[in-house]
Amino acid sequence: MDPLGNLLDGVRAHTAAFCRVALTPPWGLRIDDQALLAFASPVRGHAWVVFDDGEAVRVEPGGVAIVRGPEPYTVADAPGTRPQIRVLPGNRLITVDGVELTARDVKSSTGPTILASGTYQVAGHVSARLMALLPRVVHVPRERIDSPLTDLLAAEIDRDEPGQQVVLDRLLDLALVAVLRVWLGEQEGWYRAYGDPLVGPALRLVHDDPARPWTVAGLATAAGASRAAFARRFTTLVGQPPMTYLTHWRLDLAAAALRGGDATVASIARQVGYANAFALTVAFKRVRGTSPSAYRSRAGHP
Incomplete structure:
Protein backbone atom coordinates (compact mmCIF):
# COMPACT_ATOMS: atom_id res chain seq x y z
CA MET A 1 0.00 0.00 0.00
CA ASP A 2 1.31 3.51 -0.80
CA PRO A 3 2.14 5.92 2.06
CA LEU A 4 -1.14 7.86 1.96
CA GLY A 5 -3.18 4.68 1.70
CA ASN A 6 -1.28 3.21 4.63
CA LEU A 7 -1.94 6.32 6.68
CA LEU A 8 -5.65 6.71 5.89
CA ASP A 9 -6.64 3.06 5.70
CA GLY A 10 -9.55 2.50 8.07
CA VAL A 11 -10.47 6.18 8.47
CA ARG A 12 -14.21 6.38 7.90
CA ALA A 13 -16.78 9.04 8.60
CA HIS A 14 -19.90 7.69 10.28
CA THR A 15 -22.84 9.99 11.04
CA ALA A 16 -20.45 12.93 10.79
CA ALA A 17 -21.87 16.30 11.81
CA PHE A 18 -22.22 18.87 9.04
CA CYS A 19 -23.01 22.55 9.00
CA ARG A 20 -23.59 25.22 6.36
CA VAL A 21 -23.89 28.76 7.66
CA ALA A 22 -24.46 32.12 5.99
CA LEU A 23 -22.65 34.91 7.82
CA THR A 24 -22.42 38.70 7.72
CA PRO A 25 -19.32 40.46 9.14
CA PRO A 26 -18.42 40.82 11.87
CA TRP A 27 -19.00 37.14 12.58
CA GLY A 28 -17.29 34.55 14.74
CA LEU A 29 -17.95 30.92 15.60
CA ARG A 30 -16.45 29.37 18.73
CA ILE A 31 -15.85 25.72 17.82
CA ASP A 32 -16.10 23.67 21.00
CA ASP A 33 -17.64 20.45 19.69
CA GLN A 34 -14.72 18.22 20.77
CA ALA A 35 -14.48 16.69 17.29
CA LEU A 36 -11.19 14.97 16.46
CA LEU A 37 -11.07 16.40 12.94
CA ALA A 38 -12.91 19.31 11.35
CA PHE A 39 -13.14 20.15 7.66
CA ALA A 40 -13.97 23.81 6.90
CA SER A 41 -14.27 25.43 3.48
CA PRO A 42 -15.65 28.90 2.64
CA VAL A 43 -18.04 28.50 -0.29
CA ARG A 44 -18.24 32.27 -0.57
CA GLY A 45 -16.10 34.86 1.17
CA HIS A 46 -13.14 34.03 3.39
CA ALA A 47 -12.62 32.75 6.91
CA TRP A 48 -9.90 32.83 9.55
CA VAL A 49 -9.10 29.85 11.76
CA VAL A 50 -7.86 31.35 15.03
CA PHE A 51 -6.29 29.42 17.90
CA ASP A 52 -6.26 30.55 21.51
CA ASP A 53 -2.51 31.21 21.47
CA GLY A 54 -2.93 33.74 18.63
CA GLU A 55 -1.99 31.62 15.61
CA ALA A 56 -4.36 32.45 12.74
CA VAL A 57 -4.78 31.02 9.23
CA ARG A 58 -6.78 32.73 6.47
CA VAL A 59 -8.78 30.46 4.14
CA GLU A 60 -9.98 31.88 0.81
CA PRO A 61 -13.08 30.72 -1.14
CA GLY A 62 -12.81 27.07 -2.13
CA GLY A 63 -9.78 26.52 0.11
CA VAL A 64 -9.87 23.98 2.90
CA ALA A 65 -8.70 23.95 6.50
CA ILE A 66 -8.51 20.61 8.27
CA VAL A 67 -8.31 21.28 12.00
CA ARG A 68 -7.16 18.70 14.52
CA GLY A 69 -9.18 18.59 17.73
CA PRO A 70 -10.47 18.23 20.31
CA GLU A 71 -9.15 21.56 21.66
CA PRO A 72 -11.50 24.51 20.97
CA TYR A 73 -10.71 27.28 18.47
CA THR A 74 -12.48 30.12 16.65
CA VAL A 75 -13.49 30.59 13.02
CA ALA A 76 -14.20 34.23 12.18
CA ASP A 77 -14.16 36.94 9.53
CA ALA A 78 -11.05 38.47 11.13
CA PRO A 79 -8.57 37.34 13.81
CA GLY A 80 -9.82 39.88 16.34
CA THR A 81 -13.57 39.26 15.97
CA ARG A 82 -15.27 37.96 19.11
CA PRO A 83 -17.45 34.87 18.56
CA GLN A 84 -21.22 35.33 18.59
CA ILE A 85 -22.11 31.64 18.20
CA ARG A 86 -20.78 28.53 19.93
CA VAL A 87 -20.75 25.17 18.17
CA LEU A 88 -21.13 22.40 20.75
CA PRO A 89 -21.06 18.57 20.53
CA GLY A 90 -23.80 17.14 18.35
CA ASN A 91 -23.68 20.23 16.10
CA ARG A 92 -25.67 22.14 18.72
CA LEU A 93 -25.57 25.90 18.12
CA ILE A 94 -26.06 28.53 20.81
CA THR A 95 -25.36 32.25 21.03
CA VAL A 96 -22.79 33.50 23.51
CA ASP A 97 -25.78 34.53 25.63
CA GLY A 98 -27.01 30.93 25.74
CA VAL A 99 -29.87 31.20 23.23
CA GLU A 100 -30.42 27.98 21.29
CA LEU A 101 -30.22 28.22 17.49
CA THR A 102 -31.44 25.81 14.84
CA ALA A 103 -29.87 24.95 11.51
CA ARG A 104 -32.66 26.96 9.88
CA ASP A 105 -31.57 30.07 11.78
CA VAL A 106 -28.14 30.08 10.11
CA LYS A 107 -28.78 28.32 6.80
CA SER A 108 -29.86 31.35 4.78
CA SER A 109 -27.88 31.90 1.57
CA THR A 110 -28.01 35.71 1.79
CA GLY A 111 -24.85 36.38 3.78
CA PRO A 112 -21.65 37.52 2.04
CA THR A 113 -19.84 34.55 3.59
CA ILE A 114 -21.03 30.94 3.35
CA LEU A 115 -19.04 28.40 5.32
CA ALA A 116 -19.39 24.64 4.81
CA SER A 117 -17.95 22.28 7.41
CA GLY A 118 -17.95 18.66 8.49
CA THR A 119 -16.51 16.87 11.50
CA TYR A 120 -15.40 13.39 12.50
CA GLN A 121 -17.05 12.98 15.89
CA VAL A 122 -16.27 9.33 16.70
CA ALA A 123 -12.78 8.52 17.99
CA GLY A 124 -12.81 4.97 16.64
CA HIS A 125 -13.12 6.21 13.07
CA VAL A 126 -9.98 8.39 13.11
CA SER A 127 -6.70 6.53 13.48
CA ALA A 128 -4.24 7.53 16.17
CA ARG A 129 -1.56 7.38 13.48
CA LEU A 130 -3.24 10.11 11.46
CA MET A 131 -3.96 12.28 14.49
CA ALA A 132 -0.38 12.01 15.70
CA LEU A 133 1.10 13.13 12.38
CA LEU A 134 -1.14 16.06 11.54
CA PRO A 135 -0.34 19.59 12.69
CA ARG A 136 -3.24 21.34 14.38
CA VAL A 137 -4.28 22.89 11.07
CA VAL A 138 -3.69 21.78 7.48
CA HIS A 139 -4.48 24.58 5.01
CA VAL A 140 -4.69 23.91 1.29
CA PRO A 141 -5.78 26.72 -1.09
CA ARG A 142 -8.36 26.00 -3.78
CA GLU A 143 -5.87 26.27 -6.66
CA ARG A 144 -3.83 23.38 -5.23
CA ILE A 145 -6.79 20.99 -4.93
CA ASP A 146 -7.06 19.16 -8.22
CA SER A 147 -10.41 17.57 -7.43
CA PRO A 148 -14.13 18.52 -7.58
CA LEU A 149 -14.80 16.74 -4.28
CA THR A 150 -14.77 19.83 -2.08
CA ASP A 151 -17.32 21.51 -4.38
CA LEU A 152 -19.49 18.39 -4.33
CA LEU A 153 -19.35 18.27 -0.53
CA ALA A 154 -20.34 21.93 -0.21
CA ALA A 155 -23.25 21.41 -2.62
CA GLU A 156 -24.51 18.23 -0.91
CA ILE A 157 -24.58 19.89 2.53
CA ASP A 158 -27.28 22.24 1.22
CA ARG A 159 -29.54 19.45 -0.08
CA ASP A 160 -32.25 17.54 1.76
CA GLU A 161 -32.81 14.19 0.12
CA PRO A 162 -33.05 10.55 1.25
CA GLY A 163 -29.69 8.98 2.01
CA GLN A 164 -27.99 12.35 2.39
CA GLN A 165 -26.03 11.36 5.51
CA VAL A 166 -24.43 8.38 3.77
CA VAL A 167 -23.48 10.55 0.77
CA LEU A 168 -22.02 13.22 3.05
CA ASP A 169 -20.01 10.66 5.02
CA ARG A 170 -18.48 9.23 1.87
CA LEU A 171 -17.80 12.66 0.35
CA LEU A 172 -16.11 13.77 3.57
CA ASP A 173 -13.85 10.71 3.44
CA LEU A 174 -12.90 11.39 -0.19
CA ALA A 175 -12.46 15.14 0.30
CA LEU A 176 -10.23 14.51 3.31
CA VAL A 177 -8.05 12.18 1.25
CA ALA A 178 -7.92 14.65 -1.65
CA VAL A 179 -6.77 17.51 0.58
CA LEU A 180 -4.29 15.48 2.61
CA ARG A 181 -2.84 14.01 -0.58
CA VAL A 182 -1.92 17.53 -1.67
CA TRP A 183 -0.53 18.52 1.70
CA LEU A 184 1.42 15.33 2.33
CA GLY A 185 2.90 15.44 -1.15
CA GLU A 186 4.55 18.73 -0.20
CA GLN A 187 6.07 17.50 3.05
CA GLU A 188 9.65 16.44 3.62
CA GLY A 189 10.75 13.84 6.13
CA TRP A 190 8.98 10.60 6.88
CA TYR A 191 6.37 10.81 4.10
Whole structure:
Protein backbone atom coordinates (compact mmCIF):
# COMPACT_ATOMS: atom_id res chain seq x y z
CA MET A 1 0.00 0.00 0.00
CA ASP A 2 1.31 3.51 -0.80
CA PRO A 3 2.14 5.92 2.06
CA LEU A 4 -1.14 7.86 1.96
CA GLY A 5 -3.18 4.68 1.70
CA ASN A 6 -1.28 3.21 4.63
CA LEU A 7 -1.94 6.32 6.68
CA LEU A 8 -5.65 6.71 5.89
CA ASP A 9 -6.64 3.06 5.70
CA GLY A 10 -9.55 2.50 8.07
CA VAL A 11 -10.47 6.18 8.47
CA ARG A 12 -14.21 6.38 7.90
CA ALA A 13 -16.78 9.04 8.60
CA HIS A 14 -19.90 7.69 10.28
CA THR A 15 -22.84 9.99 11.04
CA ALA A 16 -20.45 12.93 10.79
CA ALA A 17 -21.87 16.30 11.81
CA PHE A 18 -22.22 18.87 9.04
CA CYS A 19 -23.01 22.55 9.00
CA ARG A 20 -23.59 25.22 6.36
CA VAL A 21 -23.89 28.76 7.66
CA ALA A 22 -24.46 32.12 5.99
CA LEU A 23 -22.65 34.91 7.82
CA THR A 24 -22.42 38.70 7.72
CA PRO A 25 -19.32 40.46 9.14
CA PRO A 26 -18.42 40.82 11.87
CA TRP A 27 -19.00 37.14 12.58
CA GLY A 28 -17.29 34.55 14.74
CA LEU A 29 -17.95 30.92 15.60
CA ARG A 30 -16.45 29.37 18.73
CA ILE A 31 -15.85 25.72 17.82
CA ASP A 32 -16.10 23.67 21.00
CA ASP A 33 -17.64 20.45 19.69
CA GLN A 34 -14.72 18.22 20.77
CA ALA A 35 -14.48 16.69 17.29
CA LEU A 36 -11.19 14.97 16.46
CA LEU A 37 -11.07 16.40 12.94
CA ALA A 38 -12.91 19.31 11.35
CA PHE A 39 -13.14 20.15 7.66
CA ALA A 40 -13.97 23.81 6.90
CA SER A 41 -14.27 25.43 3.48
CA PRO A 42 -15.65 28.90 2.64
CA VAL A 43 -18.04 28.50 -0.29
CA ARG A 44 -18.24 32.27 -0.57
CA GLY A 45 -16.10 34.86 1.17
CA HIS A 46 -13.14 34.03 3.39
CA ALA A 47 -12.62 32.75 6.91
CA TRP A 48 -9.90 32.83 9.55
CA VAL A 49 -9.10 29.85 11.76
CA VAL A 50 -7.86 31.35 15.03
CA PHE A 51 -6.29 29.42 17.90
CA ASP A 52 -6.26 30.55 21.51
CA ASP A 53 -2.51 31.21 21.47
CA GLY A 54 -2.93 33.74 18.63
CA GLU A 55 -1.99 31.62 15.61
CA ALA A 56 -4.36 32.45 12.74
CA VAL A 57 -4.78 31.02 9.23
CA ARG A 58 -6.78 32.73 6.47
CA VAL A 59 -8.78 30.46 4.14
CA GLU A 60 -9.98 31.88 0.81
CA PRO A 61 -13.08 30.72 -1.14
CA GLY A 62 -12.81 27.07 -2.13
CA GLY A 63 -9.78 26.52 0.11
CA VAL A 64 -9.87 23.98 2.90
CA ALA A 65 -8.70 23.95 6.50
CA ILE A 66 -8.51 20.61 8.27
CA VAL A 67 -8.31 21.28 12.00
CA ARG A 68 -7.16 18.70 14.52
CA GLY A 69 -9.18 18.59 17.73
CA PRO A 70 -10.47 18.23 20.31
CA GLU A 71 -9.15 21.56 21.66
CA PRO A 72 -11.50 24.51 20.97
CA TYR A 73 -10.71 27.28 18.47
CA THR A 74 -12.48 30.12 16.65
CA VAL A 75 -13.49 30.59 13.02
CA ALA A 76 -14.20 34.23 12.18
CA ASP A 77 -14.16 36.94 9.53
CA ALA A 78 -11.05 38.47 11.13
CA PRO A 79 -8.57 37.34 13.81
CA GLY A 80 -9.82 39.88 16.34
CA THR A 81 -13.57 39.26 15.97
CA ARG A 82 -15.27 37.96 19.11
CA PRO A 83 -17.45 34.87 18.56
CA GLN A 84 -21.22 35.33 18.59
CA ILE A 85 -22.11 31.64 18.20
CA ARG A 86 -20.78 28.53 19.93
CA VAL A 87 -20.75 25.17 18.17
CA LEU A 88 -21.13 22.40 20.75
CA PRO A 89 -21.06 18.57 20.53
CA GLY A 90 -23.80 17.14 18.35
CA ASN A 91 -23.68 20.23 16.10
CA ARG A 92 -25.67 22.14 18.72
CA LEU A 93 -25.57 25.90 18.12
CA ILE A 94 -26.06 28.53 20.81
CA THR A 95 -25.36 32.25 21.03
CA VAL A 96 -22.79 33.50 23.51
CA ASP A 97 -25.78 34.53 25.63
CA GLY A 98 -27.01 30.93 25.74
CA VAL A 99 -29.87 31.20 23.23
CA GLU A 100 -30.42 27.98 21.29
CA LEU A 101 -30.22 28.22 17.49
CA THR A 102 -31.44 25.81 14.84
CA ALA A 103 -29.87 24.95 11.51
CA ARG A 104 -32.66 26.96 9.88
CA ASP A 105 -31.57 30.07 11.78
CA VAL A 106 -28.14 30.08 10.11
CA LYS A 107 -28.78 28.32 6.80
CA SER A 108 -29.86 31.35 4.78
CA SER A 109 -27.88 31.90 1.57
CA THR A 110 -28.01 35.71 1.79
CA GLY A 111 -24.85 36.38 3.78
CA PRO A 112 -21.65 37.52 2.04
CA THR A 113 -19.84 34.55 3.59
CA ILE A 114 -21.03 30.94 3.35
CA LEU A 115 -19.04 28.40 5.32
CA ALA A 116 -19.39 24.64 4.81
CA SER A 117 -17.95 22.28 7.41
CA GLY A 118 -17.95 18.66 8.49
CA THR A 119 -16.51 16.87 11.50
CA TYR A 120 -15.40 13.39 12.50
CA GLN A 121 -17.05 12.98 15.89
CA VAL A 122 -16.27 9.33 16.70
CA ALA A 123 -12.78 8.52 17.99
CA GLY A 124 -12.81 4.97 16.64
CA HIS A 125 -13.12 6.21 13.07
CA VAL A 126 -9.98 8.39 13.11
CA SER A 127 -6.70 6.53 13.48
CA ALA A 128 -4.24 7.53 16.17
CA ARG A 129 -1.56 7.38 13.48
CA LEU A 130 -3.24 10.11 11.46
CA MET A 131 -3.96 12.28 14.49
CA ALA A 132 -0.38 12.01 15.70
CA LEU A 133 1.10 13.13 12.38
CA LEU A 134 -1.14 16.06 11.54
CA PRO A 135 -0.34 19.59 12.69
CA ARG A 136 -3.24 21.34 14.38
CA VAL A 137 -4.28 22.89 11.07
CA VAL A 138 -3.69 21.78 7.48
CA HIS A 139 -4.48 24.58 5.01
CA VAL A 140 -4.69 23.91 1.29
CA PRO A 141 -5.78 26.72 -1.09
CA ARG A 142 -8.36 26.00 -3.78
CA GLU A 143 -5.87 26.27 -6.66
CA ARG A 144 -3.83 23.38 -5.23
CA ILE A 145 -6.79 20.99 -4.93
CA ASP A 146 -7.06 19.16 -8.22
CA SER A 147 -10.41 17.57 -7.43
CA PRO A 148 -14.13 18.52 -7.58
CA LEU A 149 -14.80 16.74 -4.28
CA THR A 150 -14.77 19.83 -2.08
CA ASP A 151 -17.32 21.51 -4.38
CA LEU A 152 -19.49 18.39 -4.33
CA LEU A 153 -19.35 18.27 -0.53
CA ALA A 154 -20.34 21.93 -0.21
CA ALA A 155 -23.25 21.41 -2.62
CA GLU A 156 -24.51 18.23 -0.91
CA ILE A 157 -24.58 19.89 2.53
CA ASP A 158 -27.28 22.24 1.22
CA ARG A 159 -29.54 19.45 -0.08
CA ASP A 160 -32.25 17.54 1.76
CA GLU A 161 -32.81 14.19 0.12
CA PRO A 162 -33.05 10.55 1.25
CA GLY A 163 -29.69 8.98 2.01
CA GLN A 164 -27.99 12.35 2.39
CA GLN A 165 -26.03 11.36 5.51
CA VAL A 166 -24.43 8.38 3.77
CA VAL A 167 -23.48 10.55 0.77
CA LEU A 168 -22.02 13.22 3.05
CA ASP A 169 -20.01 10.66 5.02
CA ARG A 170 -18.48 9.23 1.87
CA LEU A 171 -17.80 12.66 0.35
CA LEU A 172 -16.11 13.77 3.57
CA ASP A 173 -13.85 10.71 3.44
CA LEU A 174 -12.90 11.39 -0.19
CA ALA A 175 -12.46 15.14 0.30
CA LEU A 176 -10.23 14.51 3.31
CA VAL A 177 -8.05 12.18 1.25
CA ALA A 178 -7.92 14.65 -1.65
CA VAL A 179 -6.77 17.51 0.58
CA LEU A 180 -4.29 15.48 2.61
CA ARG A 181 -2.84 14.01 -0.58
CA VAL A 182 -1.92 17.53 -1.67
CA TRP A 183 -0.53 18.52 1.70
CA LEU A 184 1.42 15.33 2.33
CA GLY A 185 2.90 15.44 -1.15
CA GLU A 186 4.55 18.73 -0.20
CA GLN A 187 6.07 17.50 3.05
CA GLU A 188 9.65 16.44 3.62
CA GLY A 189 10.75 13.84 6.13
CA TRP A 190 8.98 10.60 6.88
CA TYR A 191 6.37 10.81 4.10
CA ARG A 192 8.93 11.00 1.30
CA ALA A 193 11.12 8.50 3.16
CA TYR A 194 8.23 6.03 3.00
CA GLY A 195 9.01 5.51 -0.67
CA ASP A 196 12.71 4.81 -0.10
CA PRO A 197 13.58 1.10 -0.58
CA LEU A 198 15.80 1.09 2.51
CA VAL A 199 14.11 3.44 4.97
CA GLY A 200 10.50 2.86 3.88
CA PRO A 201 10.24 -0.74 5.12
CA ALA A 202 11.71 0.27 8.50
CA LEU A 203 9.24 3.13 8.87
CA ARG A 204 6.35 0.81 8.14
CA LEU A 205 7.57 -1.65 10.76
CA VAL A 206 7.82 1.10 13.39
CA HIS A 207 4.43 2.54 12.48
CA ASP A 208 2.71 -0.84 12.47
CA ASP A 209 4.23 -2.10 15.72
CA PRO A 210 5.49 0.80 17.87
CA ALA A 211 5.47 -1.29 21.06
CA ARG A 212 8.10 -3.73 19.81
CA PRO A 213 11.55 -3.20 21.42
CA TRP A 214 13.18 -1.89 18.25
CA THR A 215 16.90 -1.23 17.95
CA VAL A 216 18.89 0.35 15.15
CA ALA A 217 20.51 -2.99 14.47
CA GLY A 218 17.14 -4.75 14.34
CA LEU A 219 15.65 -2.22 11.93
CA ALA A 220 18.77 -2.33 9.76
CA THR A 221 18.55 -6.13 9.56
CA ALA A 222 14.87 -5.94 8.65
CA ALA A 223 15.73 -3.42 5.93
CA GLY A 224 18.58 -5.56 4.62
CA ALA A 225 21.37 -3.06 5.29
CA SER A 226 24.30 -2.56 7.60
CA ARG A 227 23.66 -0.69 10.83
CA ALA A 228 25.83 2.28 9.83
CA ALA A 229 24.42 2.60 6.30
CA PHE A 230 20.85 2.32 7.55
CA ALA A 231 21.29 4.88 10.35
CA ARG A 232 22.99 7.35 7.98
CA ARG A 233 20.31 7.11 5.29
CA PHE A 234 17.45 7.20 7.81
CA THR A 235 18.80 10.38 9.41
CA THR A 236 19.33 12.04 6.02
CA LEU A 237 15.81 11.32 4.73
CA VAL A 238 13.76 11.63 7.91
CA GLY A 239 15.74 14.38 9.62
CA GLN A 240 16.17 12.42 12.86
CA PRO A 241 18.20 9.37 13.93
CA PRO A 242 16.13 6.17 14.05
CA MET A 243 15.77 5.95 17.84
CA THR A 244 14.92 9.65 18.16
CA TYR A 245 12.23 9.20 15.55
CA LEU A 246 10.91 6.11 17.36
CA THR A 247 10.69 8.03 20.64
CA HIS A 248 8.83 10.92 19.05
CA TRP A 249 6.52 8.55 17.18
CA ARG A 250 5.63 6.70 20.37
CA LEU A 251 4.99 9.95 22.22
CA ASP A 252 2.90 11.30 19.33
CA LEU A 253 0.75 8.19 19.51
CA ALA A 254 0.52 8.52 23.28
CA ALA A 255 -0.55 12.16 22.94
CA ALA A 256 -3.24 11.22 20.43
CA ALA A 257 -4.54 8.52 22.79
CA LEU A 258 -4.55 10.99 25.69
CA ARG A 259 -6.49 13.54 23.62
CA GLY A 260 -9.00 11.12 22.19
CA GLY A 261 -10.04 8.72 24.95
CA ASP A 262 -10.14 7.63 28.56
CA ALA A 263 -7.52 4.86 28.58
CA THR A 264 -5.21 4.91 31.58
CA VAL A 265 -1.68 6.21 31.27
CA ALA A 266 -0.42 2.72 32.10
CA SER A 267 -2.38 1.07 29.29
CA ILE A 268 -1.30 3.76 26.82
CA ALA A 269 2.31 3.23 27.91
CA ARG A 270 2.11 -0.47 27.06
CA GLN A 271 0.43 0.26 23.71
CA VAL A 272 3.26 2.51 22.56
CA GLY A 273 6.24 0.56 23.89
CA TYR A 274 6.90 1.68 27.46
CA ALA A 275 7.03 -0.76 30.35
CA ASN A 276 4.78 1.24 32.65
CA ALA A 277 3.22 4.63 33.32
CA PHE A 278 6.35 5.91 35.05
CA ALA A 279 8.56 5.21 32.03
CA LEU A 280 6.10 6.95 29.70
CA THR A 281 5.80 9.92 32.06
CA VAL A 282 9.59 10.38 32.22
CA ALA A 283 9.89 10.32 28.41
CA PHE A 284 6.81 12.50 27.90
CA LYS A 285 8.05 15.19 30.29
CA ARG A 286 11.56 15.13 28.81
CA VAL A 287 10.37 15.61 25.23
CA ARG A 288 7.11 17.54 25.64
CA GLY A 289 7.80 19.39 28.88
CA THR A 290 4.70 18.18 30.70
CA SER A 291 3.28 15.00 32.19
CA PRO A 292 0.73 12.83 30.37
CA SER A 293 -1.90 13.64 33.01
CA ALA A 294 -1.36 17.40 32.69
CA TYR A 295 -1.43 17.12 28.90
CA ARG A 296 -4.75 15.23 29.04
CA SER A 297 -6.25 17.86 31.38
CA ARG A 298 -5.29 20.69 29.01
CA ALA A 299 -6.88 18.75 26.13
CA GLY A 300 -10.20 18.81 27.99
CA HIS A 301 -10.29 15.26 29.39
CA PRO A 302 -10.52 14.36 33.08
